[in-house]
Amino acid sequence: MDLLRSEGLEAVSMRRVADRLGVAPNSIYAHVADKAALVDELIDAMLGGVATPTDDGWRARIERVMRDSRRELLAHPDLVPFALVRQSVGPNALRLGEVTLGALREAGLDGPAAVTGLQVLLVHTIGSAAFETGRTGDPDPAARGRRGRERAAEFGGVTAELSEPISRWSGDEVFERGLGWLLDGLVPGSGRAR
Amino acid sequence: MDLLRSEGLEAVSMRRVADRLGVAPNSIYAHVADKAALVDELIDAMLGGVATPTDDGWRARIERVMRDSRRELLAHPDLVPFALVRQSVGPNALRLGEVTLGALREAGLDGPAAVTGLQVLLVHTIGSAAFETGRTGDPDPAARGRRGRERAAEFGGVTAELSEPISRWSGDEVFERGLGWLLDGLVPGSGRAR
DNA sequence: CGTTCATATTGGACAGTGTACATTTAAATT
DNA sequence: AATTTAAATGTACACTGTCCAATATGAACG
Numbered sequence: 001m002d003l004l005r006s007e008g009l010e011a012v013s014m015r016r017v018a019d020r021l022g023v024a025p026n027s028i029y030a031h032v033a034d035k036a037a038l039v040d041e042l043i044d045a046m047l048g049g050v051a052t053p054t055d056d057g058w059r060a061r062i063e064r065v066m067r068d069s070r071r072e073l074l075a076h077p078d079l080v081p082f083a084l085v086r087q088s089v090g091p092n093a094l095r096l097g098e099v100t101l102g103a104l105r106e107a108g109l110d111g112p113a114a115v116t117g118l119q120v121l122l123v124h125t126i127g128s129a130a131f132e133t134g135r136t137g138d139p140d141p142a143a144r145g146r147r148g149r150e151r152a153a154e155f156g157g158v159t160a161e162l163s164e165p166i167s168r169w170s171g172d173e174v175f176e177r178g179l180g181w182l183l184d185g186l187v188p189g190s191g192r193a194r
Numbered sequence: 195m196d197l198l199r200s201e202g203l204e205a206v207s208m209r210r211v212a213d214r215l216g217v218a219p220n221s222i223y224a225h226v227a228d229k230a231a232l233v234d235e236l237i238d239a240m241l242g243g244v245a246t247p248t249d250d251g252w253r254a255r256i257e258r259v260m261r262d263s264r265r266e267l268l269a270h271p272d273l274v275p276f277a278l279v280r281q282s283v284g285p286n287a288l289r290l291g292e293v294t295l296g297a298l299r300e301a302g303l304d305g306p307a308a309v310t311g312l313q314v315l316l317v318h319t320i321g322s323a324a325f326e327t328g329r330t331g332d333p334d335p336a337a338r339g340r341r342g343r344e345r346a347a348e349f350g351g352v353t354a355e356l357s358e359p360i361s362r363w364s365g366d367e368v369f370e371r372g373l374g375w376l377l378d379g380l381v382p383g384s385g386r387a388r
Numbered sequence: 389c390g391t392t393c394a395t396a397t398t399g400g401a402c403a404g405t406g407t408a409c410a411t412t413t414a415a416a417t418t
Numbered sequence: 419a420a421t422t423t424a425a426a427t428g429t430a431c432a433c434t435g436t437c438c439a440a441t442a443t444g445a446a447c448g
Contacts, residue, residue, distance in 0.1 A: 014406065026407080027426045035406065081279045084321060085328035119325065120318075120372040127278060127321025131313065134279035178314040178376065185375025208435065220436080221397050229435065 001045055009078035012042075036086065043083055044090025046076045052095060058103035059183060059190075065100055066125045066179060073129035080133045084126045107187045117186045124178050132171030195239055203272035206236070230280065237277055238284025240270045246289060252297040253377060253384075259294055260319045260373060267323035274327050278320045301381045311380045318372050326365030 003012050003020060014035060018025040032038045049072045053064040073080050087093070097118060104114040184190070197206050197214060208229060212219040226232045243266045247258040267274050281287070291312060298308040378384070 013404080015404085023425095024427050026428085029407075030425050081275050084278075084324040085275045087325065087328055116367055116371060119368045120322075120375075123321040123325050123368065123372065124314075124317060127317040127324070128314075130278040130321070130324075131281065131317050134281055173310055174313045174317065177310060177379075178317065181314075181376050181379025182372065185371075185378055207433080209433085217396095218398050220399085220438095223436075224396055 001042060004042060004076065004078065009039075012038075039079070039082055040086055040088040041090065042076075043079050043086070043088045044092045046072050046079055047088075047090070047092035047096060049075075050092070050096055052099055058106040061103045062100055062121065062183065063179065065096055066121060069096065070125055070129055070175060073126065074132065077133040080126065080130045084123070084130065087122075104186070107190070109187070120182055120186070121179075124182055125175070128171060128175045128178060131174070195236060198236060198270065198272065203233075206232075233273070233276055234280055234282040235284065237273050237280070237282045238286045240266050240273055241282075241284070241286035241290060243269075244286070244290055246293055252300040255297045256294055256315065256377065257373065259290055260315060263290065264319055264323055264369060267320065268326065271327040274320065274324045278317070278324065281316075298380070301384070303381070314376055314380070315373075318376055319369070322365060322369045322372060325368070 003016060014025045014028055017038075018028060021027075028038070032041070047069065050065065050068040053061040053068075055061045055064055073083060100118050100121065101114050104117045105111075109117055197210060208219045208222055211232075212222060215221075222232070226235070241263065244259065244262040247255040247262075249255045249258055267277060294312050294315065295308050298311045299305075303311055
């Protein structure tokens, strides 16, 4: 986790981790099956920074879990792409998942509907973090060589019109608005912003 | 693209691609800046399979773009994790983005709101595809070695209760329901399912 | 026509990567 | 003290993306 936070995920190689532990690279395989499994544990460790909410209303509890998870995701951007695909079932993910499920049931959803709701919320929270995380920097879409420059010229004007505002608008807005709409839709008749 | 579809993304290495073209590995760098840039072009090539919708209503047009994109994403699962993070601004992504933006404006949204709406829709569509794509197979959460088995025992029962139904319920439902709620929320007063 | 010049391609190499195999060291259990 | 189990190790394999200097190729031009 130190390595990840200080030098990014690409620095988290078996050899570098082993160095950090004063150990041979192979020793790690006695504790972890794969590198993927190692990353899974990193993800769950990250979720350790999300507190179990104790708010009164179910809606407030859900909002808090999602907002806090989002904060933690944005603080560990390199993990975000994996958080969705390899949904880790570590203790922290489980803890937060059950709290959210409980809140959804409290809101009146039955078993299957609550699970679907949880999934939709996860997709939105992690997905919007992934979206926000990506493309932070190089505004240079031109590849090297002939094809690259040709492409840049081909649709140069339009690129500016569409992709520029996309990267400019705040991710908070995307996250908050989407979260609101999903919660409104999840529990029919409980619309807040309407 | 052939290589990706037949052997997955891990087979798409510079050397294998070069082999396929009867060319030395380095030659590719005259046409593409990076391997990342190559993947970006793969993503846009994939989006080439999504037709420009011609339906009458704005809502039908948006639903079609998102549903078709989802189909294409699920057909190329290895690309999904990258579709969100490295949102490619290739010609096809641009084409579909503008069509969707047009539909949102037709629905009555002004510039910034339409862009936010587009982002929320993208996050949901790509995000739910990513979620569905992940974890298709090995139901084996136990790592090797002592820690692994210890962990599996530590929260064994709960794992089954929560993670088993999650991987069982259909992704279609998550996608369709979320899409509906988002569209309902996006355009106030036009709720369809209520 | 030959020459110039940008583009494309090449061989070779560097510094890594994840991980398998067989073996030795260490710790826990009997 | 002996035996079983776990942890750590050295070596090695088959790859990976990408840089560098040098060469081949094609089109444009005087």
